[in-house]
Amino acid sequence: xxxxxxxxxxxxxxxxLCGLATxxxxxxxxxxxxxxxxxxxxxxxxxxxxxxPKPFGEVGGGVGQALLGTGIMVGVALLLSMPLGxxxxxxxxxxGKSRFVQIVRFVADVLAGAPSIAVGVFVYTAVxxxxxxxxxxxxxxxxxVLMLPTITRSTExxxxxxxxHLREAGxxxxxxxxxxxxxxxxxxxxxxxxxxxxxxxxRAAGETAPLLFTAFGSxxxxxxxxxxxxxxxxxxxxxxxxxxxxxxxQAWAAALVLVTLVLLANLGARFVTRRARGGMAL
Amino acid sequence: MxxxxxxxxxxxxxxxxxxxxxxxxxxxxxxRSSAKMSTDxxxxxxxxxxxxxxxxxxxxxxxxxxxxxxxxxxxxxxxxCLNRMHETVPGARAQGRVWLGxxxxxxxxxxxxxxxxxxxxxxxxPFPFLxxxxxxxxxxxxxxxxxKHAHAVVEQALQQVGLWDEVKDRLDxxxxxxxxxxxxxxxxxxxxxxxxxxxxxxxPCSALDPIATARIEELIHELAGRYTMVIVTHNMQQAARVAxxxxxxxxxxxxxxxxxxxxxxxxxxxxxxxxxxxxxx
Ligand SMILES: Nc1ncnc2c1ncn2[C@@H]1O[C@H](COP(=O)(O)OP(=O)(O)OP(=O)(O)O)[C@@H](O)[C@H]1O
Ligand SMILES: [Mg+2]
Numbered sequence: 001x002x003x004x005x006x007x008x009x010x011x012x013x014x015x016x017l018c019g020l021a022t023x024x025x026x027x028x029x030x031x032x033x034x035x036x037x038x039x040x041x042x043x044x045x046x047x048x049x050x051x052x053p054k055p056f057g058e059v060g061g062g063v064g065q066a067l068l069g070t071g072i073m074v075g076v077a078l079l080l081s082m083p084l085g086x087x088x089x090x091x092x093x094x095x096g097k098s099r100f101v102q103i104v105r106f107v108a109d110v111l112a113g114a115p116s117i118a119v120g121v122f123v124y125t126a127v128x129x130x131x132x133x134x135x136x137x138x139x140x141x142x143x144x145v146l147m148l149p150t151i152t153r154s155t156e157x158x159x160x161x162x163x164x165h166l167r168e169a170g171x172x173x174x175x176x177x178x179x180x181x182x183x184x185x186x187x188x189x190x191x192x193x194x195x196x197x198x199x200x201x202x203r204a205a206g207e208t209a210p211l212l213f214t215a216f217g218s219x220x221x222x223x224x225x226x227x228x229x230x231x232x233x234x235x236x237x238x239x240x241x242x243x244x245x246x247x248x249x250q251a252w253a254a255a256l257v258l259v260t261l262v263l264l265a266n267l268g269a270r271f272v273t274r275r276a277r278g279g280m281a282l
Numbered sequence: 283m284x285x286x287x288x289x290x291x292x293x294x295x296x297x298x299x300x301x302x303x304x305x306x307x308x309x310x311x312x313x314r315s316s317a318k319m320s321t322d323x324x325x326x327x328x329x330x331x332x333x334x335x336x337x338x339x340x341x342x343x344x345x346x347x348x349x350x351x352x353x354x355x356x357x358x359x360x361x362x363c364l365n366r367m368h369e370t371v372p373g374a375r376a377q378g379r380v381w382l383g384x385x386x387x388x389x390x391x392x393x394x395x396x397x398x399x400x401x402x403x404x405x406x407x408p409f410p411f412l413x414x415x416x417x418x419x420x421x422x423x424x425x426x427x428x429x430k431h432a433h434a435v436v437e438q439a440l441q442q443v444g445l446w447d448e449v450k451d452r453l454d455x456x457x458x459x460x461x462x463x464x465x466x467x468x469x470x471x472x473x474x475x476x477x478x479x480x481x482x483x484x485x486p487c488s489a490l491d492p493i494a495t496a497r498i499e500e501l502i503h504e505l506a507g508r509y510t511m512v513i514v515t516h517n518m519q520q521a522a523r524v525a526x527x528x529x530x531x532x533x534x535x536x537x538x539x540x541x542x543x544x545x546x547x548x549x550x551x552x553x554x555x556x557x558x559x560x561x562x563x
Binding site for chain 2: 096165166168169170171172173174175176177179183184187188190
């Protein structure tokens with residue numbers, strides 16, 4: 001009887017500590033959000049999304065070109081890194097211990113640890129200098145390099161989580177091995193892989209350092225990948241480091257938009273995962 | 283992976299024309315030509331550990347062969363050599379000959395063999411991302427084949443395993459939404475949908491309750507007239523109930539095989555008798 005009471009006590013203590021830790025972990029997240037909303041909400045307007053920045057002295061204006069730039073560059077970065085990242089993830093998960101796989105793993109590890117500013121410098125020397133100018137393509141490339149290890153490693157881990165017996169069931173049906181990898185293993189892991197990609201997107205959308213000397217930023221609408229292009233984090237940096245109060249206000253509002261976008265990307269990832277698992281018995 | 287003995291010339295040789303006649307594993311009244319599959323000195327390794335030490339066994343056409351033996355004696359390995367699943371394990375390899383009809387399966391693409399020799403695993407393995415219907419069709423559709431009469435294929439396969447009436451109103455629910463016994467029958471239906479000639483089952487009932495087990499045993503009985511079947515089981519009553527022929531494996535070797543009733547009532551080898559009477563294993 002006393003053993004039972006002891007266990008119950010330990011159980012309650014454990015639960016209490018877990019709850020406390022959760023609350024503590026939530027403090028920074030919630031305070032950032034509250035802070036952002038309280039400072040940024042006032043600056044929100046339709047023009048913020050649709051208009052170009054105005055020179056100092058004029059009222060209004062927005063960060064429309066930066067939103068567009070972030071969308072374009074993250075999109076291009078995704079197109080570049082997703083196929084490569086998924087393929088590399090498959091190689092890591094199913095390639096066994098071959099030399100090629102070891103090299104891929106090493107590269108992915110190094111890339112994952114590389115500071116984003118270093119990636120920016122690398123793309124600057126490799127693309128911007130030979131092409132004699134900043135460009136959206138260079139920016140997208142830098143973002144792609146940053147997304148690649150995230151996608152690769154998350155794909156690998158999720159493929160490894162797929163039970164071997166599903167793979168064997170596919171093989172035993174007479175499906176070729178590569179078909180099993182695509183249609184059974186990858187398919188089973190797809191919700192998780194999609195989550196990994198969304199997280200990579202969310203991270204890339206908020207990166208500033210690698211864009212500083214690749215995409216550079218711009219105060220105009222830009223569609224062309226060979227020209228400098230604005231991005232939301234860059235724009236926030238410019239606005240926030242200016243001496244003007246009105247621009248600070250815009251920086252807060254833009255930051256609120258950026259954080260909301262990143263949050264939406266994360267929520268989207270969760271939604272995709274949930275739906276794919278929807279009818280599945282656990 | 284497979285090392286072929288160079289001693290016998292030609293990749294494809296009819297069973298009857300082999301130079302050294304294998305010992306007849308069947309009772310004399312069963313003619314040799316009724317074998318659908320047969321192995322000839324089949325050896326298998328995991329790394330350096332030899333787990334099958336030269337098994338020569340014939341599997342009678344449209345009959346049920348049960349494989350029994352203590353845990354770890356190589357029953358699963360033997361089964362997995364019959365559709366070349368053994369070699370999919372890293373470091374695993376096999377040697378010897380496995381005849382399917384008149385073809386040595388180790389001389390053709392494993393994908394071809396696996397379509398002719400289906401397999402059902404111990405644990406039900408429906409694909410969780412596919413509906414009941416699509417699970418049945420998986421062997422075809424995941425291979426980008428579009429069966430002309432998909433619905434007929436689904437209905438026929440599910441009828442064969444006695445699942446049709448239970449699931450016909452919810453074919454679009456996930457395969458994993460079924461009970462364990464239903465899932466196992468779904469997996470048998472999935473294996474049958476690619477029209478195999480041989481069906482291998484590795485302890486297909488060991489994860490099921492007695493009623494689901496009885497259902498599967500009944501099913502094996504019904505399918506026996508149409509398919510050549512091999513079933514690995516730890517349950518000797520089950521072997522006695524479903525199998526025409528039973529083979530006893532011990533430490534990687536085939537000790538003896540014969541008509542089930544004869545093997546159970548009058549085993550020739552003392553090791554078989556010890557196993558049957560529960561003295562080891
Ligand atoms: N994946 C593996 N890697 C290495 N060794 C293995 C592997 N699978 C099986 N073995 C070894 O091969 C031998 C035969 O195994 P097998 O699975 O064929 O036995 P079994 O007769 O099916 O046993 P059980 O009745 O327990 O299923 C065993 O000694 C086992 O340790
Ligand atoms: Mg086994």
